[in-house]
Amino acid sequence: MPYVPRFPRPLLLAAAAVLAIPGAATTAGEVRALWVTRAQLVTPAAIAAVAKTASETGFTTLIVQVRARGDAYFNDGVEPRAVSLASQPDGFDPLAAAIAAARPLGLAVHAWVNIGLVSSAVDLPSDRGHIVVRHPEWLMVPRAIARELLLTDPATQLYSDKLARWSRTASGEVEGLYLSPIPSGAADYTVEVVADIAARYAIDGVHLDYARYPTDEFDFSREALLAFDSWLVEHTGNAGTDRPPARLASQLLADVEQAPDAWREFRRERLTQLVGRIHRAVRARRPEAVVSAAVVPDAREAAARRLQDWSGWLDREVVDVVCPMAYGVDVPTFTAQLSGASQVAAGRPMWAGIGAYRIPASQAAEHIRIARQLGASGIALFSYDALGGTAGPAEYLSEVAQAAFVRYPSTQLR
DSSP: OOOOOOOOHHHHHHHGGGGGOOSOOOOTTOEEEEEEOGGGSSSHHHHHHHHHHHHHTTOOEEEEEEESSSOBSSSSOSSOBOGGGTTSOTTOOHHHHHHHHHGGGTOEEEEEEESSEEEOSSSOOOOTTSHHHHOGGGBOOOGGGHHHHHTSOTTSHHHHHHHHHHHHHTTTTOOSEEBOSSSHHHHHHHHHHHHHHHHHSOOSEEEEESOSOSSTTOOOOHHHHHHHHHHHHHHTSOOOOOSOHHHHHHHHHHHHHHOHHHHHHHHHHHHHHHHHHHHHHHHHHOTTOEEEEEEOSSHHHHHHHSOOOHHHHHHTTSOSEEEEEEOOSSHHHHHHHHHHHHHHHTTSOBEEEEOGGGSOHHHHHHHHHHHHHTTOSEEEESOGGGSSGGGOHHHHHHHHIIIIITTSOGGGGO
16 A cells, blocks of 8 residues: 556446446445554544544544554554654553544454555664664565675665665655565564564454565565575475575576576465464454455456465455455546456455545545445545545545445444
């Protein structure tokens, strides 16, 4: 998140036919969620206002961003406290405050955690406890500078600077620095972060975001390539790492060139394994918690371009719900995106992610109606703090509620 959609024009026109599906979809048990970014979690008053507005406008669920950039919008976490909370007393706990504000109003609270994205590429973390500072070797590396970084010591500032500098040049597609799912230590760390939240807070769910590679040109870090090299040893016996650094760099890159299909599947599978581990860790601590994931709506593009096999995640039950980020602005685009995702989900739980920040309230309401027709079990609007312009979220959501929820009071859904 965010995800900018692209869809072929012929499919957009064909998808409009989906709107002719007879009959109205039921809304019994419908999840009506709001993504609430960290910008709304910095004061108790802001959190209370979000909960009040959500309740008054018929929403049922708050998805609150408690891990944004390898930081914590809650107390005593594995990671450093978010810098934006510096002006607040140490005792202020945004996640606890969100739960306290939501519960009396009958709202569910899901902890939204960014899995891969852990830092801006513009302002690198300075806190010595931040994962970027502690383990730069766990950061994803693009193919474009792989050879250069293979010959650079990750423990030096030069390594992080080179990676950040390249990422800034690719800011249109790469949003910052990403933690890899491949090194075992990095995966263990990510699971620990999420498990800690589930263990200590009475959340109703965990929402995974950025559970994807920036592009399929990542991760060419030394740690990831060594892991693949070891995998090749195990499966073919044709590789090994007993070589000098320069030769090792060449051989590691040669491995992926010689086995591109295996390399692609290896990376995809490591991410799937991480998502599965997170699911098990959450359920072990909160058996009733729902584990959802924001996903690229086109499952083929997700698997090929982002190495995010969310279709396989559903098949293997490593997530409970997928939330396709169907952020298309016009009706044909939105319908095409969501109908394609719905076909892949095949009746399994799916919340329609709606890019409400890009459209007026009347159109968001129309997208909600389309989502129901296409069998979505819920909707999620991105994002609370970006709605309504100068009028603010309350007015925007009130208009959505009048148009889309008026016949279905939220009290029916609890």
